[in-house]
Amino acid sequence: MAAPRLFRPAARLLSSRLSSTPLRPAFSQTACAPSVLRLRGYATETGAKEVTVRDALNEALAEELEGNEKTFVMGEEVAQYNGAYKVTRGLLDRFGPKRVIDTPITEAGFTGLAVGAALAGLHPICEFMTFNFAMQSIDHIINSAAKTHYMSGGIQPCNITFRGPNGFAAGVAAQHSQDYSAWYGSIPGLKVVAPWSAEDAKGLLKAAIRDPNPVVVLENEILSSLTQFDRLLYGQAFPMSEAAQKNDFVLPIGKAKIERPGKDLTIVSLSRCVGQSLNAASQLKQKYGVEAEVINLRSVKPLDVETIIQSLKKTGRLMCVESGFPMFGVASEILALSMEYGFDYLTAPAVRVTGAEVPTPYAVGLEQMSFPQEDTIVNQAAKLLRL
């Protein structure tokens, strides 16, 4: 069998059209230099300030609305109510009802309408109150948006951003608590990003809006909700670097970020699970002196295979942590890729920590058993490392 051409993409990336003639100036190294190892509570570097994920998203939306007349925000309760999770707070006052549009509760309808507007040349930002409701309109995301450029032989682009909270939330039971990363991540024609930190949220949302293709931005409710969830992720504050505070800050779609370097184990994760993985990595260090490398995927599609395999090459051990259903999920894909591209580097079987194969239960104890917890990650890592 011919050797898989893992390192070909590395070479190609350097010389690809994307990097030689960047679509966006912010693709440059300075703007997206990895801010190495930022654990929670770490000292802020000069000029950095604490920003919640919600405010980072709000800032990204405001900046893009400001800079591009073709963009508008559309969704349920985005305008007068200021957003169900307050992500769009203040945008109506600032940009007016033409640019910030409350829709009826009509997901299939307004998603189709937003896609139509994109086909006609606008750059809509279509908000779902949660991605659970987007199941009503997934036909438009996939059939009307993702496939049209290809089916038209390249003459009909569709520049649209679908965004909203995704994944496991707290105490809302099965219909409001599902992770769709694998669903959208499997569709050719879509790009899918899943931010964790405030910098991720701002840089990836701006990149999504500027990208000429349909992009799905899977935020996490826990990262953005108010009141009783405020300690959770939309309301969670992260340090934001000076570079990220500028209005030209954009992250490249398709590049993962090493949140914590390490040599003993590679933990690949996304969205809220990145935070859990980082905490687990600290505990592993504390308990066992193990240095785990934590990769924040940032982008589900395209997937940064290169960064994962480079890390695997260094550590020899791979663990994937995500909150989706285990079968046919993001973790399954990463494990498969590790077989295809990194089999020779593996010194132990790659493992995954995922959501359980169960409709999310309501009761707190059961809910906790349905999603990765920090001790789940630590224990699984210890087992993998035979500690």
Added chain:
Amino acid sequence: MLSGSLKVKTTVPWTRLFYPGRRCMAHVADITDIPTEDDKPFNVPIPEESYETYNLEPPPLTLETTKGQLKQLYHDLFMIRRMELAADKLYKEGKVRGFCHLSIGQEAVAVGVEHGISRDDKLITAYRSHGTTLMRGATVKSILGELLGRQDGISHGRGGSIHMFRKNFFGGNGIVGSHVPVGAGIAFAQQYNNNDSVTVDIFGDGAANQGQVHEAYNMAKLWNLPIIFCCENNRYGMGTSAERSSAMTEYYKRGQYIPGLRIDGMNVLAVLAAMRHGKSFVHAGNGPLLFEFQTYRYAGHSVSDPGTTYRSREEIQSERDHDPIAVLKDKLIAWSVVSEEEAKAMEKEVRSKVDREAEEANHMPIPEPRLDVLFQDIYVPGSEPPQQRGRTVDETCY
């Protein structure tokens, strides 16, 4: 009724039954003072029974046109018919893969709509889209080439029968009813850009029962979008008749709060006049309209459907008395717009043009079976992912 009809045997293929040479029995109104020049306007009458209205003033019962335009209408109707027959032939030769939904019998809708709007107006339709694509300015060979899956087909062999696009034409769409809100979005963009044009959003009677059609009506009225929803009612959604699928078959009234108009969709002049009327109504800021074109498809739902299990031969036979091409031809000859000989000459010219272009399409190259060709245009050029996976790791395209 159906069971009796099932037993009817016929030896004549349906494609032969509906020739425009057949005379229509309908009465043609006399008009005098027809100018000799091709470009001088004059009025032709539209029969009153062509329209039924719902909260809307009916269109005027005369249509201002020219001899040139009338000839063009006939030319276009005939061209679509010949192209569809050519597609049918290619399908039966085993050269067309998958879908092939023919609009034979429904040509007056595609032609009348296009002549009633301008090229700046936007149009989106469902899967029975060959005629509409042609009317939006595509060539016969690019459409037939697409059916044959060729690199020089209109979508470079990536879309096939249903998925053809052009400037201001947003396709053929394959998920029944789902393109209706997409059309509302196109109209939304026109309003957003303060654009004067309107959107024509065509769907079938089958699609009319999809929930999101009504979601689109609601938003279009709520936001006063410049759109004409057009229900192209050919009386069957696949094999299910309108009566068997719809609690109310007056589709032009099903927008409730949207004014509606039912139009004889077999009369291209009535369609044209209605579109002009509708466009000026929408243009004046009155919000959306809901049109219903009553038409009939002679062929089956798609070429694989003989179209005879759910309707009677008699029904199809009686519908051909209203054949849109024959109806117009009768008028043009009665009004001395064309002579019988001129019409024949025009038909001959169209026939040979379609045959020629079908032959050219047959000689178009197929897309090269290479990975870079396979993966081309999934994403906008310049923004592609660094790698796209083929069937195996080795077939990954970097």
